[in-house]
Amino acid sequence: MNTITRHIVTIPETGRQVHYRRCGRGPVLLMVHQSPRSSAEYEALMQQWSAHFTCIAPDTPGFGQSDPLPQVGRRDPEIGDFADALGEFLDALGVGPCPAYGFHSGGIILVTALKRQPHRFRCLAIGGYAIWTEEEMRIFGERYLPEFHPSDYGEHLTWLWNRMLEQSWVFPWFDTREEARLSVAHADVARANQAVMEMLDAGNDYRAGYGAVLRAPRDIPTASADVPPCLITAYDGDPLQAHIDRLGAMPAGWNAKKVATPADHQAESLAFLLENGADGPLSNLAEDDTEGWLEVDGQLIHWKGTRGGDALVLHGPAGEMDEPHEDTLAIDVPGHGQSSEFDDIEAAVRIAAEELGASRILWPTPPEGNPERLYPDMAPDRFGQHLQRAWAIARAEAFFSPWYEANAANAIPLDQQALDPAALHAGALARIRSGSAARRWHDALLLINGASE
Known part of the structure; x- marks a missing residue:
């Protein structure tokens, strides 16, 4: 099975950073x-299609780990801006005309890009x-795009879990x-949690990208247009299946059809x-040299800084990396942030430092307290309770040390910045991402610090 690698590329003209996933060999498929x-939603599909293509999947602006587009004057960016941003990304990578795949709003962006710059694509x-x-x-x-901001007591997380779960x-x-019920309803905790985590990455920026798609002109190229196929x-159960009948006349080489299952859609x-x-040229893809992901035994470690720096700076359990200072490096410790889990965290850190x-x-020094209580279970559950658990811990950490000792003897000075919802959001999200790795990192640090004394 091919490893999915992750990369950052900076758009030269604007300095905007784009995160993308890559998998496979052969001609590029966008x-x-x-x-x-x-x-991240394409990881399984990238594994399948990487036998035929070098699959390149960017996070569109404002989603995942990609920077958002700036406002244009006083207005939010429109669909043309997102389509042009896709062209900027391809130019930054050094990719010429290529085939492309998009689902739902990804398809809207691609068709818009094709109408504006058809020379970029072989087919869609x-x-x-x-x-x-x-x-x-x-x-x-x-009602579709409400504001999404962290709230003092995490009410936004309750809304988010149910919104993502019930959208099926x-x-x-x-x-x-x-009349609005769908035939594809599920209560798959893993699927719901992935969608929730991606929405948490986007935050309120989701409204710009999603809004641009919803406001996009509802048309395809005219029947006489000279465009790629x-x-x-x-598929059955897709709320957009009925829209196949609304497409009208299409250009030569264009076809639309209803299929039975998601597997049929992917196969077609x-x-x-x-x-x-599939006959497109191979490409040497560009990426930044001050941030990326190290591949270690098929797993990935997220890093920032300047290679060869004086020191590798590590964060504590249930945290994430800070921006490195001059002549230093930083990583998301394995199992935290944007890094994969490793069985042996210390060994993975040492390999990263060497690489x-x-x-x-x-x-770092692990926090004071009983590890059994410092790191409660963060596994997603059917009702999204792990989200509220993380938020409650983030608040408690601003009042007490250790956080679970809610009494006067363990009170710490209150800092209003620590209780700002944005700070709580960052702390809760870091804890959710770390899961069980936080406890294992704590135990490893106890051994490391004990050995160095």
Whole structure:
């Protein structure tokens, strides 16, 4: 199985950073995710299609680990801005004309990019293309994109869990009429949690990218347009399947069809991409040299800084890396932040230090307290209780040390910055990401610090 690697590339003209996933060999296949998700949703598909293509999946602006687009004057960016940002990304990578795949809003961005710059694409395969009616647009405009900001007591997390879980039950997610029910309803905790985590990465920036897609003109190239070929498919249960009948006349080489299952959609898409785009050239893809992911035994360690720096700076358990200072390096400790889990955290850290050329490692001191109580279970559950648990711990950490000792003897000076919802959000998100690795990192540090005394 091919390893999915992760990279950062900076757009030269603006300094905007784009995070992307890469997997496979052969001609480049561009994969654009739906909103409000990230390229992480394509990991399973990238593994499958990497036998035929070098699959490249960027986080679109404001989602995942990519910087958002700036406002244009006083307005939010529109769909053309996101389409042009895709072109900037391809130029920064050094990728010429290529095939591309997009699902739902990813397809809207791709079709817009094709209309504006058709020379960039060999073909498109699209999963569901939305052609909204005026009434549907009115409904979406009223409720579909609420502001999403951290709240003092984590109420936003309760809303988020249920919004992401129930979006497979009814569509739109807030429409609880029987007529809005979907046939693809599930209560898959892993699927819901992945969508929640991606939304937490985006924060309120999700409204710009998602809003641009919803406001996008509801059209495809005219029947007489000279554009690369495109296949649009939608499976049973996809709320956009009915929109296949709304597409109207299409250009030569374009086709739209209804299929039975998601597997059918993927198989039809792959066959079309192979037929029309598999003869493209190989590309040497660009990436930044001050941030990236080290590949160690098929796992990834996220790092920042200047290779060969004086010291590798490590964060504590249930934390994430700080921005490195001059002549230092920093990583997300394995199992934390954007780094994969490793069985032996200390060994992985030492390998990272050697690979990055750090002359020494600055090991942190673990926090005071009973590890059994410092790191409660953060595994996702059916009701999203892990989110509220993390938020409650983040608040308690601003009042007491250790956080679980809520009494006068363990009170610490109150700092209003630590109780700012944005700071609580960062602390809770770091704890959720670390999961069981936080306790293992704590135990490793006890041994490391004990050995150095």
